[in-house]
Amino acid sequence: xxxxxxTTVFEVPVAPPLDEFWIVTAYNPHGRPQDPEANRAADEAxxxxxxxxxxxxxxxxxxxxxxxxxxxxxxxxxxxTAHELARRHRQVALxxxxxxxxxxxxxxxxxxxxxxxxxxxxxxxDRAHNLA
Numbered sequence: 001x002x003x004x005x006x007t008t009v010f011e012v013p014v015a016p017p018l019d020e021f022w023i024v025t026a027y028n029p030h031g032r033p034q035d036p037e038a039n040r041a042a043d044e045a046x047x048x049x050x051x052x053x054x055x056x057x058x059x060x061x062x063x064x065x066x067x068x069x070x071x072x073x074x075x076x077x078x079x080x081t082a083h084e085l086a087r088r089h090r091q092v093a094l095x096x097x098x099x100x101x102x103x104x105x106x107x108x109x110x111x112x113x114x115x116x117x118x119x120x121x122x123x124x125x126d127r128a129h130n131l132a
Contacts, residue, residue: 002031004064005093005104006117009125011061016075020098022082023060025073029090043072046089050074053081062095063125083108 010023026042028034034042050057055076063070076082079096086094086107096103096114102123103114117123 001093001104001106004069006115007065008062008095009065009123011063011125013059016056016058016077018075018077020096021058021075021077022079023062023073023095023097024076024082024085024089025062025071025091025094026089027071027073031092039071042089046074046085049085049088050076055081 024046026046027039029042047057055078058075059072060075061070061072075097076085082094082096091107093104093106096105096111097120100120102117102120103111104117105111105114
């Protein structure tokens with residue numbers, strides 16, 4: 001898995017009112033860069049799927065600490081749905097936030113296989129220190 005996943009910081013306009021949620025994006029399937037229009041279309045398809053399932057929409061954008069790369073994504077409050085959406089959108093990984101911990105999971109991996117990246121608060125763009 002790309003080491004950049006471990007240093008991602010997140011822009012969270014409105015924090016989900018949940019103790020546990022997953023962050024899923026549709027950008028860059030299989031970890032391969034796509035053109036901006038394809039990424040926007042994939043993100044819109046993901047948003048529509050979330051909307052159809054009745055999940056509230058909470059935008060969370062993951063980005064590099066230096067802001068040279070960014071991927072808008074969505075907070076998902078249900079583990080099964082998050083993994084299904086990550087698989088459907090051919091994502092390499094997704095994040096889980098649980099009790100102020102940020103966990104990195106390969107798509108389809110179990111909780112036991114998650115990598116603890118530290119405090120969720122420390123990975124928030126408005127609070128992040130140099131994580132690189």
